[in-house]
Amino acid sequence: MKWNIRYRETWLHQTNPSLKLIVLLFLFLAVLFIHNPNVLINFSLALLLLFMFSTGYPWKFLLLLFLPFLLIFVSTASSMMMFGEGETTWFRWGLIHVTEESFLRGLHIGFRALSFALLGLLFSLTTRPVRLFYSLMQQLKLKPKYAYSFLAAVRLLPIMLEEFQTVHNALKVRGTVSHGWLEKMKRYAIPLLSQSIRRAQRIAVAMEAKRFSSSTERTFYYEIGFNKHDIALVALFAFVAAAAYYTGVHYPYIPVTDVR
Amino acid sequence: MKPIAAVERLRLKFPGKDTLLFKDLSLTFYEGEKVLLLGPSGCGKSTLLQVLSGLIPNSIDVPMKAERLQLPTNWGYVFQDPDTQFCMPFADEEIAFALENIGVPRSEMHQRIKTLLEKVGLFIEPHTDIHTLSGGMKQRLALASVLALEPDVLFLDEPTAMIDEEGTKEIWQTVKRIAKEKTVIIVEHKIDYVLDFVDRIVLFNDDGEIIADDKAQTVFANYKDIIASQGIWYPGVWEEYTANRRRRSTESGGEKRIYLRQFQGYRSNEVKIRIEEAAVHAGEWIAVTGKNGAGKSTLLHALMKLIRTDGTYELYGKDSKQLKQLHRLLAFVFQNPEFQFVTNSVREELAYSLRLEKRKEAEITETVEGLLRQFHLYEQQDQHPYQLSMGQKRRLSVAASIVSGQQIFLLDEPTFGQDAKNTFALLELLESYRRQGTTIIMVTHDENIVKHFATRRWVIEDGRLVKDESISRQRSTAAALFV
Numbered sequence: 001m002k003w004n005i006r007y008r009e010t011w012l013h014q015t016n017p018s019l020k021l022i023v024l025l026f027l028f029l030a031v032l033f034i035h036n037p038n039v040l041i042n043f044s045l046a047l048l049l050l051f052m053f054s055t056g057y058p059w060k061f062l063l064l065l066f067l068p069f070l071l072i073f074v075s076t077a078s079s080m081m082m083f084g085e086g087e088t089t090w091f092r093w094g095l096i097h098v099t100e101e102s103f104l105r106g107l108h109i110g111f112r113a114l115s116f117a118l119l120g121l122l123f124s125l126t127t128r129p130v131r132l133f134y135s136l137m138q139q140l141k142l143k144p145k146y147a148y149s150f151l152a153a154v155r156l157l158p159i160m161l162e163e164f165q166t167v168h169n170a171l172k173v174r175g176t177v178s179h180g181w182l183e184k185m186k187r188y189a190i191p192l193l194s195q196s197i198r199r200a201q202r203i204a205v206a207m208e209a210k211r212f213s214s215s216t217e218r219t220f221y222y223e224i225g226f227n228k229h230d231i232a233l234v235a236l237f238a239f240v241a242a243a244a245y246y247t248g249v250h251y252p253y254i255p256v257t258d259v260r
Numbered sequence: 261m262k263p264i265a266a267v268e269r270l271r272l273k274f275p276g277k278d279t280l281l282f283k284d285l286s287l288t289f290y291e292g293e294k295v296l297l298l299g300p301s302g303c304g305k306s307t308l309l310q311v312l313s314g315l316i317p318n319s320i321d322v323p324m325k326a327e328r329l330q331l332p333t334n335w336g337y338v339f340q341d342p343d344t345q346f347c348m349p350f351a352d353e354e355i356a357f358a359l360e361n362i363g364v365p366r367s368e369m370h371q372r373i374k375t376l377l378e379k380v381g382l383f384i385e386p387h388t389d390i391h392t393l394s395g396g397m398k399q400r401l402a403l404a405s406v407l408a409l410e411p412d413v414l415f416l417d418e419p420t421a422m423i424d425e426e427g428t429k430e431i432w433q434t435v436k437r438i439a440k441e442k443t444v445i446i447v448e449h450k451i452d453y454v455l456d457f458v459d460r461i462v463l464f465n466d467d468g469e470i471i472a473d474d475k476a477q478t479v480f481a482n483y484k485d486i487i488a489s490q491g492i493w494y495p496g497v498w499e500e501y502t503a504n505r506r507r508r509s510t511e512s513g514g515e516k517r518i519y520l521r522q523f524q525g526y527r528s529n530e531v532k533i534r535i536e537e538a539a540v541h542a543g544e545w546i547a548v549t550g551k552n553g554a555g556k557s558t559l560l561h562a563l564m565k566l567i568r569t570d571g572t573y574e575l576y577g578k579d580s581k582q583l584k585q586l587h588r589l590l591a592f593v594f595q596n597p598e599f600q601f602v603t604n605s606v607r608e609e610l611a612y613s614l615r616l617e618k619r620k621e622a623e624i625t626e627t628v629e630g631l632l633r634q635f636h637l638y639e640q641q642d643q644h645p646y647q648l649s650m651g652q653k654r655r656l657s658v659a660a661s662i663v664s665g666q667q668i669f670l671l672d673e674p675t676f677g678q679d680a681k682n683t684f685a686l687l688e689l690l691e692s693y694r695r696q697g698t699t700i701i702m703v704t705h706d707e708n709i710v711k712h713f714a715t716r717r718w719v720i721e722d723g724r725l726v727k728d729e730s731i732s733r734q735r736s737t738a739a740a741l742f743v
Contacts, residue, residue, distance in 0.1 A: 166594065166596070169561070169564075170599045171602065173591075174587065175587045191598060191599055199341075199343070199344045202339065203344050206339055206346075208315065209336075209339075211409060212357070216362075219360050219364060220360060221360060
């Protein structure tokens with residue numbers, strides 16, 4: 001099976017993962033406090049541009065990845081639009097009641113969900129777990145014990161997916177018909193978990209057999225510092241935030257400044 | 261000679277077991293020695309390696325007591341399972357992990373990684389995804405990352421148990437090359453390539469007691485019967501086995517069971533296996549051979565329709581598209597038996613498919629009892645499948661697959677990782693089915709199985725069936741059939 005999608009390294013890959021994490025987490029929080037839909041729409045569009053042009057993945061893959069999040073956008077937005085409260089009625093049919101207020105609020109929440117998704121995608125698409133954890137150890141003083149445990153776990157994921165396929169086939173050749181999700185869960189979970197627990201224990205022993213311990217001073221294969229791309233990252237997001245705010249306030253699409 | 265590792269009056273007990281695994285075991289290893297620990301599975305050889313390395317009790321919590329323990333300070337440990345030795349995704353990062361642990365400066369790492377990979381004969385780009393390596397290559401990578409620790413003592417815990425013949429050979433060639441100066445303590449069940457490397461053998465019995473401890477050749481010569489009865493793969497085991505065996509009839513030519521024409525199997529929209537034309541009859545035992553990744557397992561998956569297929573595929577003269585329940589005609593046995601178990605006891609496991617088919621209770625009991633006896637699982641019938649030994653698990657997975665009375669068996673390396681005794685027992689069972697007309701299609705890497713059990717061989721290369729030869733007539737006229 002193919003697990004590695006070919007991608008081009010972009011400048012976002014070369015930024016410091018810890019810094020990127022902090023910047024994106026900060027933006028995450030900031031988005032919560034944007035109440036002007038114009039600003040939020042601008043911000044989301046900027047993120048979308050970054051997602052399309054700066055992650056270095058092929059178009060087809062990006063599109064495929066974006067689909068579920070588009071669905072989340074549509075579903076959160078539409079449910080708020082149809083069932084939210086408001087006074088200026090546009091349309092009413094049974095339980096569905098669309099008002100101007102609920103429409104704008106729905107739109108706002110939809111874009112908020114979208115920008116959350118894009119921030120998450122931007123981070124995960126441009127950060128290799130190995131670099132992230134090396135950076136966390138070096139810049140944020142994360143204990144190696146936790147960092148390497150996570151990395152070992154990441155390695156187990158593709159193995160588990162393959163095993164899932166095997167269990168699926170094995171059940172098929174025995175003629176199994178599972179009724180209900182509980183039974184299905186049990187059929188898959190027990191063999192998969194029992195193998196994973198055993199594997200995890202063996203990996204832990206193997207790591208200690210290679211003299212992995214928290215007491216000794218360790219060196220690092222990857223030294224992750226800061227470079228010009230980090231300055232670019234901070235500058236870019238500062239600019240994007242400022243520009244989104246400025247254009248949102250002065251050239252609004254919608255004549256509403258606060259959806260609350 | 262200077263002692264480098266020793267235990268005196270070691271006592272050790274696994275939690276939940278009634279008996280001690282070791283009772284007052286004493287053993288000393290000397291500098292530069294190459295020692296092989298032999299014994300039946302479950303006698304505690306691997307546990308002893310873990311005690312000698314200090315993994316027990318430091319990493320694995322097992323209660324133990326010893327009057328005196330001398331542990332080496334610089335050691336390396338290679339484990340059995342190639343997939344559970346690594347914590348990093350890429351080869352260079354994995355070796356670097358070991359280097360980091362002992363505080364090697366970053367500037368030296370690249371050069372050292374390169375040298376280590378060359379030392380174990382891995383001529384790959386250092387930044388290679390470990391997932392793409394073969395089992396044998398993974399084990400040599402494990403060896404490289406262990407060598408990064410610059411050990412004086414190497415513990416090798418069945419490093420080739422899950423590796424095919426070719427990989428096994430490469431691993432031992434590598435060990436011989438790199439470990440001349442080191443002390444090497446080995447646990448292994450396949451000793452063909454090890455015997456000329458070790459100079460001392462310690463032989464254990466079922467109770468974890470030492471029954472022999474001497475020069476390798478002496479132990480091997482004097483205790484051969486015991487070694488054979490423990491199921492160890494030693495040189496000449498096949499010759500001895502076949503010498504005592506009745507001549508087998510390789511006649512086939514019963515009814516036509518499978519017919520394939522321009523048959524193709526797909527994985528993610530790519531043709532991964534193609535067969536121009538082939539017919540398979542009753543009483544045939546087809547060995548499917550070929551390199552790793554050639555498409556052998558894919559062929560079995562295609563026949564079982566676990567993947568998308570097209571072309572002509574007829575079973576008993578009927579188009580397979582019209583046959584809904586393929587699992588009633590074809591029995592499929594996977595490489596790892598544990599994935600196949602779906603119930604909580606051996607007895608239920610055997611009854612499972614019969615219950616699904618809603619057969620009568622009396623008939624189910626009769627069939628299950630018969631299989632329990634035939635596959636030597638009667639004593640274990642109430643145990644959980646996971647609690648069985650390797651050999652028992654394998655027999656159960658075969659028995660449970662064929663319980664519905666299918667006449668065609670598809671087996672994916674069923675003897676993989678099995679000891680000699682269990683392998684012969686399983687092959688005998690399959691042969692008895694073949695003699696009664698069952699068709700067997702089996703993926704294998706073992707030339708001896710091809711030679712002594714198969715009636716026909718299919719060679720797969722790059723997803724194509726490139727050679728189809730009859731084994732029975734091989735001595736007189738090597739007949740290559742339609743390819």
